[in-house]
Amino acid sequence: MPLTSAIAAVGTHLPPRIRTTEETERRLREGNPGVELPVGLIRRMTGVDRVHEREEGEQASDLAVLAARQAIEASPEPVDLLIFSSASQDLIEPATAHIVSAKLGLGVPVFDVKNACNSVLNAVQVAHGLIVSGQARRVLVASGETPTSAVRWQVADRHQFVRSFPGYTMSDAGAALILEASDVSAERGIVDLAFSAASHHWSIGTLPMGGSMRPRDPDATYFDIDGRALQRAFMALGPELVTGLLERNGIALADLDLVLMHQVAEPHLGPIADRLGLGVEMILPTVAQHGNLASATLPVQLRQALDRGLVGEGSLVLLVGLAGGISLGAAAVRL
Structure with missing residues (x-):
């Protein structure tokens, strides 16, 4: 099979x-x-x-x-x-x-x-x-x-x-x-994944320490991020990656049981969700109580959704990742 x-x-x-x-x-x-x-x-x-x-x-x-x-x-x-x-x-x-x-x-x-x-x-x-x-x-x-x-x-x-x-x-x-x-x-597992990048935005947010650019600069050990520029870059990505993934797999928004999305700040959640073609009401909010969990965000949200009974065996979940660089990723998963 x-x-x-x-x-x-x-x-x-x-x-x-x-x-x-x-x-x-x-x-x-x-x-x-x-x-x-x-x-x-x-x-x-x-x-x-x-x-x-x-x-x-x-x-x-x-x-x-x-x-x-x-x-x-x-x-x-x-x-x-x-x-x-x-x-x-x-x-x-x-x-x-x-x-x-x-x-x-x-x-x-x-x-x-x-x-x-x-x-x-x-x-x-x-x-x-x-x-x-x-x-x-x-x-x-x-x-x-x-x-x-x-x-x-x-x-x-x-x-x-x-x-x-x-x-x-x-x-x-x-x-x-x-x-x-x-x-x-078995009708469980990863249905599809999609990824894109707009790498010309790489300098918006950096943590330079230890790299070849600034290997021993004490001032390079801290985040240096233009938060507003990062939000604008995410908003400029457009909905095609997410909507395309759903369309080619015959998935309507109503078919999704939950959306898990990386979260940087609560006020950004709604605009970015709308820009990606998703309703904010579909997204499990975590940033207020847990902050920006970096790459651990999506597993933490999935664990919380399972523990709270929001999803379970057979649920269809969409995972959406946003990252500095900048990158966008999405995965549709049947639990």
């Missing part, structure tokens, strides 16, 4: 340590007395109430392992490939996938997939392709995001604060998916 890949398990880890937006603003005001920072601005502009912070000394691999153990416990059959997929990493070399594999005690091939906040969705794309082509049977996709390490707490002026602004709403998190081979006749 022709093969597809199906999601066998979802694991997530949200660090219990919380930093509220009020705490963020208080820390910024106390640490930067010479810079005027309006009270309540971050909450008004982003809708984010709080973010998750990992414990001191906890690495991206640790967060990925905590989520992966949940997924493995739920679906304990052996995996034959591990893909670490995250904007974050423990080291430049070796691949963080090796560290995750060692901590889990696995003895399988590994590699990293990295594409900002679309890292997990792109890893699903790769895993799906390997399964359909017969090169893998069960793939563990694991993500550990640690963006709070790149938050700039000392700002020289208002301009630097604005360029650092999106970092104040980013959360640490772990996420994992197990994808396994499934007969197409």
